[in-house]
Amino acid sequence: MTRLLLVDDHPVVRAGYQRLLELGGGWRVVAQAGSVDEALDLxxxxxxxxxxxxxxxxxxxxLELLRHLLERDAGARVLVFSMHEGEAMVRRAFAMGARGYVTKSSEPQELLDAVARVMAGRRHLCGGLPAHWLQPSPVGGDDEGLQRLSDREFEVFRLLAQGLTPAGCAAALHLSSKTVSNLQAQIRDKLGLASTAAMAHLALRRGLIDGVFSR
Incomplete structure (x- = not known):
């Protein structure tokens, strides 16, 4: 029986997923986590x-969980189940090694199909999203700059765009303040942005954080 780890910060949501996966798919949820550190331990x-x-x-x-799991075990299977439906986020998840991506607006059967497909050794992108998002981003526009960010830079970019201070990013990512300041400068240079407000606007437009501009 396939053994699953569920990671979501809402216990009630995790309980619903567990019921769906165990009754609908016949798999076994062996552990649940609400944070990256807890998930890594479990x-x-x-x-x-x-x-x-x-x-x-x-x-x-x-994304940090995905990065750490694959650094520890290159063969680890990770399926993203997220509210984020933006192209940049989906492409980044696959580029970092995710085996599947399902949005939370999908029908329950989509999640079951995704698990089955990933466990069969294939990648899965939910039906509501364009199939070409499985491929690397095309050259040009905002996505070209975002694609040039390293995985660490991308996560710092998202946290800064969400309103965290550099010190807050450092604490969240277990980095030094100096490292985050250097990363912030690199991000601005790669994206051609002069301020954190400009980062937030770009992140909103590309569906990387919540807001009226997300796509």
Missing amino acids: HREHQPELTITDLGLPGRGG
Whole structure:
């Protein structure tokens, strides 16, 4: 029986996912986590065959979890199940090694299909999103600059755009303030942005954070 780890910061939501996955798919949820650190500890303890994670986790987000899991085990299977539907976020998740991406606006059967597909060794993108998002971003526009960001720079960019201070980013990502300041300068240079407000506007337009401009 396939063993799953669920990662979402809402216990009631996790309980609903567990019921769906166990009754609808016949899989076993061996552990649940509400944060990146908890998920890393439980993954080490239980060695699940698949981790299903939200991206909007407190502190370090789900992309950080994805990065750490694949650094630890290049063969780790991770399925993203998120409210974020923006192209840049989807492409980044796949570029970092996610095996599947399902939005929370999808029908329940979509999640079951995604788990089955990923466990069969294939990638899965939910039906409501364009299939070409599985591929690297095309050259040009905002996405070209975002694609040039390293995984660490991308996460710092998102946290700054969400309104965290450099000190807050450092605490969330377990980095020094100097490291975050250097990353912030690199991000501004790569994206050609002069302020944190400009970062926030770009992140909103590309669906990387919540707001009226997300797509």
